[in-house]
Amino acid sequence: MKLIGKLALIGFIAGLVLIAVMKVVQWVTGSPAYVLLFNFDYIPVVNTWEPVWLVGFMFHNLTCIVSAVVLYYMLRPFGMEKQILPYVAVYSIGGGLLFSLTALSDQPPDFSDGEAWVWWTLGHAVFGWVVGSLIKRWIWT
Template identity: 70%
Template sequence: MRNIGKLAAIGFIAGTVLVAVLKAVQMLTGNPAYVLLFNFDYIPVVQDWRPTWLIGLLFHYGICVFSAIILFYFLRPFGREHWISPYVLVYSAGSALLFSLTALSDQPPAFSDGAAWVYWTLAHVVFGWIVGWLIRRWG
């Protein structure tokens, strides 16, 4: 796959599924893990940009697209860019660690919210699987 546009579309699609999964979790359980997708209040300068809802949306999708492109090209020299498992592993482990950024924010979820951590991490397993599957399918 040489087309960055395809990779960007994959990141966008997977990012939309990630939003849907965490929104469904919020609606079914009341857990606020969804809020973290659009939170950027721990990033200096960016935290002051307005409108907050739009910056949060652009932040989320920008990270999804950028990460799909970067991970694909990182895996390429190893011949693993069409494997699903590295995407699942990197996104789930990375998101599990990045959940700790909640400690830097006043917004939910709380750093100590174990259920939010589980939902957040599992939703990123789905994200990674979709990225890997679409790359394999479209590649």
């Protein structure tokens, strides 16, 4: 259970880094990609929960935590769980694909916003780097 706790903390920290990176991108470029981090209006039932800002924040954090734990255990049978590159690759590709969920929402960014997609994907590459780096340094199994 100690391992899952460390992985959960890693996912949470990396999720906060992702928020910070995307907020800086929004401030510097004006890109609305940051908004997508907290968007859940395309998920039935959950999209009725309030307060929206808190549900969005919790949704983001839960997603980050679960993804860090799950990917670690998916990489473990291949002996790749302590390598940084698989985390960067999976989260970059996965993030790039998940951007398409914006098509299900009226909130920005628009599905056709290529610049937002690039920032979103790069932000998820940073998330993957943080997850992989922290796992490499904190997990001794």
